[in-house]
Amino acid sequence: MSEDRNAGRSGEGTARMADLTCLGLGAGSIDVYWHLLEHPDEAVAASAGRTASALGLAEDEVAEAMAELELLGLLRRSEREQGRSTLVDPSIGIERLIDNRFTELNEQLRRVMATRAVIPELTGAFRQGRSRNLPLDIERLDGLEEIRARLDDLAFFAHQEVLALQPSFSPSLIEAARPLDMRCLRRGVALRTVVRRQAVENPVTLAYLRETVALGAQVRFTDRALERLIAYDRTLAVVPVDPEESGRGALVIRQPGLLASMIRLFEEVWESAEDLASLADSADGEEALTAVEREVLRILCEVDKDEIGARRMGVSLRTFRRYVADLMLRLNAANRFHAAMLAKEKGWI
Incomplete structure (x- = not known):
């Protein structure tokens, strides 16, 4: 029963609290934190055993998680009663962590953007190193x-x-x-x-x-x-x-x-x-085939796989299939066999 409960609890915690990891909480601390939110009476050091039993964790794991929660400002040690802790309102504690994280990210972004200033110097060193005794502008x-x-x-x-x-x-x-x-x-x-x-x-x-x-x-x-x-x-x-x-x-x-x-x-x-x-395709007027259409028709009469046809023309498979589709549309052909037949009737092949 406890294993089933823990499995469900873990799944729920992952679904609802996974994003808290970006704020610095470990996976174990998230589970403990969520459990304490639902059972605030256990937010005391002496009750680590109850929390550990409920979550299927060792007591020292729970104690370590509670220490991390306290360090992050989500759990506050009582000043009046030794050994007791109280939960900080998440709207305050989590918001403070978010603000701290934004400050860190902004500082990282500022440092990354600042590296652009050294690009000209780095580029100059690169060109000078690669110049091979040539002028710097070559x-x-x-x-x-x-x-x-x-x-x-x-x-x-x-x-x-x-x-x-x-x-x-x-x-x-x-x-x-x-x-x-x-x-x-x-x-x-x-x-x-x-x-x-x-x-x-x-x-x-x-x-x-x-x-x-x-x-x-x-x-x-x-x-x-x-x-x-x-x-x-x-x-x-x-x-x-x-x-x-x-x-x-x-x-x-x-x-x-x-x-x-x-x-x-x-x-x-x-x-x-x-x-x-x-550049005219031929002297046959509007109905004349383009050079590429003639090549596609010739290949269609010789091979039955697009992959082979693409290799014959030296193009990608996607390009060859587009050529075939365009040709069938021009001839108003229902299929490739019909396209070849219509082309023969017109004397194109």
Whole structure:
């Protein structure tokens, strides 16, 4: 019977008093405190045995809990009768603990906020340590992982515009760039990109670029040779150490003269490039398939699992399924088999 009662008591205490732990009370003290609130006559040292029996605890555990309650101001030792204690009204005792806790939290918050003042000094030390004998306004990044981590940071802190020269896109580059581009566009950051004509001839790349355009990006293509460049808010730019193998490393450039030249180069290429909207899918008019739709249809005729199709296209499973759904909607097809049949009737496959 006592075990059942203690189990129920503990469960009730956990449900009703668990939040008191944030005020400094231990689990045992909470149980004792709740019990004493319901049985104030036991709030005396001599009655620790009764409380211990009721809660299934050892007397020394109850005595320790009562000492903690007294320390926290929830139990007050009687000045007139030695060995006796009285409960403090919870509306006073708990409120005082809450106020103390708020004071502690405010002090912690003040100290945390104060650390922002040292960020410039820490950043300066970091850049100086990583400079590798380069000027302080040129920082070197080593390895693809470090490059992508820094690009993530730079995209997050961009406020106005991101300018990019991208000769080509690999499936892995698209998957890494998509969340950064989408985040910038959602925040209203202008995104202008120039790619080579060969890039837009790839159906996966073309679909990705059109996806960004639909969200507000501007994309143009050119026949000129391009070197990779990404510039953020015209205050810094990132270029590869080796244009032939961008994963080897990159340079973050803040040097005003170099940066100005890079921005001028971008604007020159941008002015001479063609808008992506001018690129026709085919000569078949409005009913023509896009390049990515043709690729999706071809894959659907060859494989029966989305996972395989996604790998074939070099996109995520979610992206591939979206392509399939869009294609079925365009063809007004009831299922994939129906979509393939309609496409054959139109002479698309």
